[in-house]
Amino acid sequence: MMVVKKASEVTKQDVKEEGARGVTVQWLIDSETGAENFAMRKFTLERGGYTPLHAHDWEHEVYVLSGKGIVTIGDNDFTLEEEKVAYVPPNISHQFRNIGNEDFIFLCIIPLKGGK
Amino acid sequence: MMVVKKASEVTKQDVKEEGARGVTVQWLIDSETGAENFAMRKFTLERGGYTPLHAHDWEHEVYVLSGKGIVTIGDNDFTLEEEKVAYVPPNISHQFRNIGNEDFIFLCIIPLKGGK
Numbered sequence: 001m002m003v004v005k006k007a008s009e010v011t012k013q014d015v016k017e018e019g020a021r022g023v024t025v026q027w028l029i030d031s032e033t034g035a036e037n038f039a040m041r042k043f044t045l046e047r048g049g050y051t052p053l054h055a056h057d058w059e060h061e062v063y064v065l066s067g068k069g070i071v072t073i074g075d076n077d078f079t080l081e082e083e084k085v086a087y088v089p090p091n092i093s094h095q096f097r098n099i100g101n102e103d104f105i106f107l108c109i110i111p112l113k114g115g116k
Numbered sequence: 117m118m119v120v121k122k123a124s125e126v127t128k129q130d131v132k133e134e135g136a137r138g139v140t141v142q143w144l145i146d147s148e149t150g151a152e153n154f155a156m157r158k159f160t161l162e163r164g165g166y167t168p169l170h171a172h173d174w175e176h177e178v179y180v181l182s183g184k185g186i187v188t189i190g191d192n193d194f195t196l197e198e199e200k201v202a203y204v205p206p207n208i209s210h211q212f213r214n215i216g217n218e219d220f221i222f223l224c225i226i227p228l229k230g231g232k
Contacts, residue, residue: 037175037227109156
């Protein structure tokens with residue numbers, strides 16, 4: 001079990017969910033790391049990329065590392081850039097979109113019931 | 117309830133716990149934001165700063181944003197810098213120290229039972 005690692009060494013997985021385009025995810029901390037309560041993932045949305053517009057019964061806690069995007073939460077759009085923080089409550093439709101010219105990169109923490 | 121905010125607009129609080137020096141914390145997402153399961157905090161350790169060497173029954177999930185530090189986890193020391201990820205299991209003694217010339221800044225997510 002690795003307790004300390006470099007994010008860039010964690011495998012990038014394509015997000016193949018319907019409605020996603022140009023999205024990869026790295027599971028930085030999850031049950032394989034020993035975590036029992038919540039998982040830390042790093043998302044990279046390439047130029048023009050977006051996550052599905054969907055809702056589910058778990059929350060997201062998001063911290064933006066770089067790039068420029070928009071998150072839709074319910075009926076509202078919010079611009080996102082470095083140092084922005086977003087809380088997406090459970091059961092609210094949401095979508096992340098890259099609106100910049102570079103990769104849009106953010107951390108997204110979820111309870112483990114929402115992941116692997 | 118603010119669902120999207122800028123981290124720099126969140127109040128910095130001095131960490132006054134015994135054994136801490138030069139540490140501030142910002143509670144970016146917590147129960148006041150609506151979170152029920154876990155909280156996202158941003159720690160800033162000034163030059164020479166350190167958190168207490170202590171243990172508790174909740175875990176930390178850490179992502180380093182900038183600066184250079186060391187985390188002691190049990191009997192091991194690990195160097196930390198931008199993009200490093202650390203999982204500190206429950207009930208293991210741990211301490212974060214700034215060993216660089218700039219602020220050492222990281223996110224630290226905890227289950228809400230470990231916080232406010």
